[in-house]
Amino acid sequence: MIELRRVGPDEFIAALDTVLAIYTAAMRPPSDQLSGRLGIMRNHATYPDFVCVLAEDPEIIGFAYGFHGMPGQWWHDIVARSLTDQSGPLAADEWFGDALEIAEIHVLPGHQCKGIGRRLIHTICDGRPERTAVLSTHDAPTVARRLYRSIGFTDLMTGFAFPGGRESYAIAGTKLPLAPGS
Template sequence: MIELRRIGPDEFVEVLDTVLTIYMAAMRPPPDQLSGRLGIMRNHATYPDFICVLAENPEIIGFAYGFHGMAGQWWHDIVARSLADQSGGAATEEWFGDALEIAEIHVLPGHQGKGVGRRLIHTICEGRPERTAVLSTHDAPTVARRLYRNIGFVDLMTEFAFPGSRESYAIAGTRLPLPPRGRA
C-alpha cells in the first residue's frame, strides 16, 4: 500500500538524492543538467511555506513539492511577466498574486498510471491558504498534462519557452481548494 507523507524543508534536503533519482527516472534529463537541478531543488527548500509530499511503498516512489510563489523567485518572475505581457496585469494578479507554485511532481515509471500522481497533487494542495495553484508542464499531449486537466488545471499560456530552453511548455493553473478527488 502506498502511503503519502508530508515533509518540510529539512527532511526534503535529507532525501534529496532519492528525489533526484526519481526525477531522473521520470524525466530522463541530459546528465549535464543534474548538478544544476540538485542546486535548484535545494534552493527551493528555502522558499516560503515549502511543502513536499512523498509517496512511499515503503521506499520513496514519488514526490511533489511546492511553495508560496512571490516576486524574486526565478520561475515566478519569468512566468508572471510573460502572462502580464500576454493577458494583462489583472490576469497575472488573479493567478500569481497568491499562488502555490508546484515545482515538481514525479513518480517512478513502474508506479505511474496508478493514481499516485493524482494523490500527490491533491495532498500537496490540501489545506493550502493560497487562492490558486500553478505549474508548468511540457506542452504536449502527455499523461501528466491530461492528469492536470482532469484535476481542474487550465492552460494560462501555451508554447512557452523558458530562457535558455528549446522545449515548449504549458503554464497551467487551478483555483484552490481543489474539487473533490473525482473529475473536476
C-alpha cells in the same frame, strides 16, 4: 499500500539523492543538467511555506513539492511577466498574486498511471491558504498534462519557452481548494 507523507525542508534535503533519482528516471534529463537541478531543488526548500509530499511503498517512489510563489523567485518572475504581457496585469495577479507554485511532481515509471500523481497533487494542495495553484508542464499530449486537466488545471499559456530553453511548455493553473473527487 502507498503511503503519502508530508515532510518539511530538512527531511526533503535529506532525501535529495532519492528525489533526484526519481526525477531522473521520470524525466530522463541530460546528465549534465543534474547538478544544476540538485542545486535548484535545494534552493527551493528555502522558499516561503515550502511543502513536500513523499509517496512511499515503503521506499520513496514519488514526490511533489511546492511553495508560496512571490516576486524575486526566478520561475515566478519569468512566468508572471509573460502572462502580464499576454493577458494583462489583472490576469497575472489573479493567477500569481497568491499562488502555490508546484515545482515538481514525479513518480517512478513503474508506478505511474496508478493514481499516485493525483494523490500527490491533492495532498500538496490540501489545506493551502493560497487562491491558486500553478505549474508548468511539457506542452504536449502527455499523461501528466491529461492528469492536470482532469484535476481542474487550465492552460494559462501554451508554447512557452523559458529563457535559454528549447522545449515548449504549458503554464497551467487551478483555483484552490481543488474540487473534491477531481
